[in-house]
Amino acid sequence: MDNATVIERLQAEFGDKIGPVSSMLSGEATINVPREQIVAVAQFLRDDSALAYNFLENLCGVDYLGRQPRFEVVYHLLSHANRHRVCLKVGITEKDIHVPTLTGLWQTANYQEREAYDMFGIIFDGHPALERILMPDDWSGFPQRKDVPLGYEEVAFSNTEAQISARKPFAEE
Amino acid sequence: MTFIDHSLSVPSPHSITDPALAGKTNTMVLNMGPHHPSTHGVLRLVVELDGETVVNVAPDVGFLHTGIEKNMEFKTYQQAVVMTDRTDYLAPLSNNLSYVLAVEKLMGVEIPERPTVARVLLVELQRISSHLVWLSSHALDLAAMSVFLYGFREREQILDIFEMVSGARMMTSYFRVGGLAYDLPNDFLPTVKALLDIMPSRIDEYESLLTNNIIWQERTMGVGAIDSAAAIQYGLTGPGLRATGVAWDLRKDMPYCGYETYDFNVPIAKNGDIYDRYLVRMAEMRESVNIALQAWQRLKDMGPGVFQTSNRKVAPPPKSEITHSMESLIHHFKLWTEGFKPPRGDALAAIESPRGELATYIVSDGGPKPYRVHMRAPSFINLQSLPHMAKGQLMADLVALIASLDPVLGEVDR
Numbered sequence: 001m002d003n004a005t006v007i008e009r010l011q012a013e014f015g016d017k018i019g020p021v022s023s024m025l026s027g028e029a030t031i032n033v034p035r036e037q038i039v040a041v042a043q044f045l046r047d048d049s050a051l052a053y054n055f056l057e058n059l060c061g062v063d064y065l066g067r068q069p070r071f072e073v074v075y076h077l078l079s080h081a082n083r084h085r086v087c088l089k090v091g092i093t094e095k096d097i098h099v100p101t102l103t104g105l106w107q108t109a110n111y112q113e114r115e116a117y118d119m120f121g122i123i124f125d126g127h128p129a130l131e132r133i134l135m136p137d138d139w140s141g142f143p144q145r146k147d148v149p150l151g152y153e154e155v156a157f158s159n160t161e162a163q164i165s166a167r168k169p170f171a172e173e
Numbered sequence: 174m175t176f177i178d179h180s181l182s183v184p185s186p187h188s189i190t191d192p193a194l195a196g197k198t199n200t201m202v203l204n205m206g207p208h209h210p211s212t213h214g215v216l217r218l219v220v221e222l223d224g225e226t227v228v229n230v231a232p233d234v235g236f237l238h239t240g241i242e243k244n245m246e247f248k249t250y251q252q253a254v255v256m257t258d259r260t261d262y263l264a265p266l267s268n269n270l271s272y273v274l275a276v277e278k279l280m281g282v283e284i285p286e287r288p289t290v291a292r293v294l295l296v297e298l299q300r301i302s303s304h305l306v307w308l309s310s311h312a313l314d315l316a317a318m319s320v321f322l323y324g325f326r327e328r329e330q331i332l333d334i335f336e337m338v339s340g341a342r343m344m345t346s347y348f349r350v351g352g353l354a355y356d357l358p359n360d361f362l363p364t365v366k367a368l369l370d371i372m373p374s375r376i377d378e379y380e381s382l383l384t385n386n387i388i389w390q391e392r393t394m395g396v397g398a399i400d401s402a403a404a405i406q407y408g409l410t411g412p413g414l415r416a417t418g419v420a421w422d423l424r425k426d427m428p429y430c431g432y433e434t435y436d437f438n439v440p441i442a443k444n445g446d447i448y449d450r451y452l453v454r455m456a457e458m459r460e461s462v463n464i465a466l467q468a469w470q471r472l473k474d475m476g477p478g479v480f481q482t483s484n485r486k487v488a489p490p491p492k493s494e495i496t497h498s499m500e501s502l503i504h505h506f507k508l509w510t511e512g513f514k515p516p517r518g519d520a521l522a523a524i525e526s527p528r529g530e531l532a533t534y535i536v537s538d539g540g541p542k543p544y545r546v547h548m549r550a551p552s553f554i555n556l557q558s559l560p561h562m563a564k565g566q567l568m569a570d571l572v573a574l575i576a577s578l579d580p581v582l583g584e585v586d587r
Contacts, residue, residue, distance in 0.1 A: 028521065055405055058521065058532050074534065076521060076549075077524045080405075080419070083426050087521070097545040103182060109406025113555050118243075129185040134235040134586055144243050 001084035003029035030087040035099045041142050051120040061116035065146035069093045070160035101127040119144035183557045186233035189219045207236050211314050211572040214582030230563045237586035246548040249512030250276050258344040263306050263579025266299040267349035267526040274522035274535040278348045279515035282487050288352035291383045293430050294468035297461040302331040303527035304454050309400040311576035315392050320382050330368050338525035351488035352481025372462045393447035397574040398564040407558035412453045417445035423525040438463050512541035552580040
């Protein structure tokens with residue numbers, strides 16, 4: 001299995017419904033897919049007996065602040081039979097930050113999508129329990145977005161409770 | 174919209190509610206952790222029990238979240254290596270390797286053979302030491318105290334080797350983009366050889382305590398089984414996947430660091446239960462000794478030599494060069510003030526860590542700091558299969574199950 005075959009098969013199946021093909025520096029074929037097609041493309045890659053991308057290896061969000069579309073969900077599929085990896089990318093805008101879930105195809109997408117939601121606020125439509133996973137439930141904002149600063153809490157050189165809490169982030173409320 | 178079978182989906186902690194409110198009288202909800210010695214860190218489990226039988230279990234993670242991925246975006250590529258140590262703290266060298274391989278792919282840097290062989294040798298030692306912690310704590314969870322003492326005896330010896338090469342027992346940061354941080358010390362090879370010589374007999378010793386031990390077998394055989402189809406559904410990798418009969422090992426199937434030139438086997442089992450995961454890891458330790466011996470022989474044959482690439486855009490020049498070469502001085506200055514700049518693009522590098530597939534995905538915007546780093550953390554993803562394995566098992570077996578998955582919470586939460 002090589003990159004050209006995968007791209008050829010995908011273009012034969014989906015035609016111009018899938019976006020341009022690029023290549024990652026690590027050499028994997030990278031296909032930009034509109035979000036309406038992502039489930040169909042992933043399912044095709046998984047169920048086609050020759051391609052057999054049976055394993056969802058990685059799923060993560062990326063925030064390209066200042067670029068359109070701002071967000072990107074990156075999927076890496078792995079074929080155990082062909083020992084080959086392919087990368088799918090779905091661009092989504094900040095205004096309409098929805099993408100269909102892949103939990104219907106792979107249960108392993110569950111935690112990975114929850115993490116992408118937790119860190120970037122990307123909403124995976126149809127996800128069975130899209131909740132925060134790493135951050136506390138009552139956290140507001142999405143910490144890995146580029147417009148969120150790294151942030152820190154000042155080190156308190158004091159033993160006095162009142163002085164410490166006056167410097168805490170919640171003191172302004 | 175694809176049909177989603179919610180009975181298979183991984184429950185979230187909020188999905189398990191008070192059974193009394195739902196009118197159920199036969200079950201109760203028990204909170205296990207996050208401060209519980211058998212949860213191997215700060216893992217919280219919400220367990221719904223019918224008597225002693227687990228009806229449902231939902232892992233709750235995130236207590237150890239320190240924003241490592243976000244922090245890495247604020248460090249130069251070389252500085253960010255130290256953050257990788259702190260994810261899977263039982264296998265820092267594996268994390269180092271996955272990260273530096275991804276950056277080296279971005280940069281297109283070729284690493285000379287000697288540092289590559291040293292990397293292979295050290296990550297295999299790392300695998301043994303990580304599996305020793307797994308074995309020791311797993312046995313301890315099932316009340317086999319003595320295995321813990323034996324396991325930590327050899328682990329200490331391996332950590333001494335790490336201290337010898339990097340100055341630190343655990344937070345090694347020894348692999349750098351371009352090669353190694355510094356050269357291997359003079360007494361490295363004899364010390365490693367002494368360890369590798371005793372290791373096979375020590376593994377026999379652990380096995381004599383457990384493999385045919387009737388109590389161990391009763392606690393682990395047929396418990397928490399998963400089949401290969403479900404394992405792939407839940408993204409299980411590493412020894413957990415191989416115990417179900419899938420011979421998938423990145424070292425063999427998608428080799429990196431020249432693993433294709435080493436002679437080794439990929440141990441598999443067929444039942445996918447706790448005992449099989451135990452057998453696979455024990456066999457893996459023997460294979461690691463085997464690979465490490467081959468790497469050791471190569472290092473010995475090679476003799477002293479380079480420990481990093483000669484590409485001065487990535488690796489700093491030696492001090493002796495700086496004193497008489499203006500160009501070296503400039504390289505040194507640029508590397509320590511600004512760092513190097515990979516071209517725009519993204520790269521993914523996956524390795525077989527002791528816990529499974531550890532992949533690092535890096536996006537570069539052409540600047541000296543990574544634009545985005547994502548780690549496909551095997552502990553995090555393997556944990557999703559826990560509810561599937563635990564349903565219908567006894568509460569006491571849940572403890573054995575967690576141990577057999579070998580999660581490191583630093584890596585789960587990052």
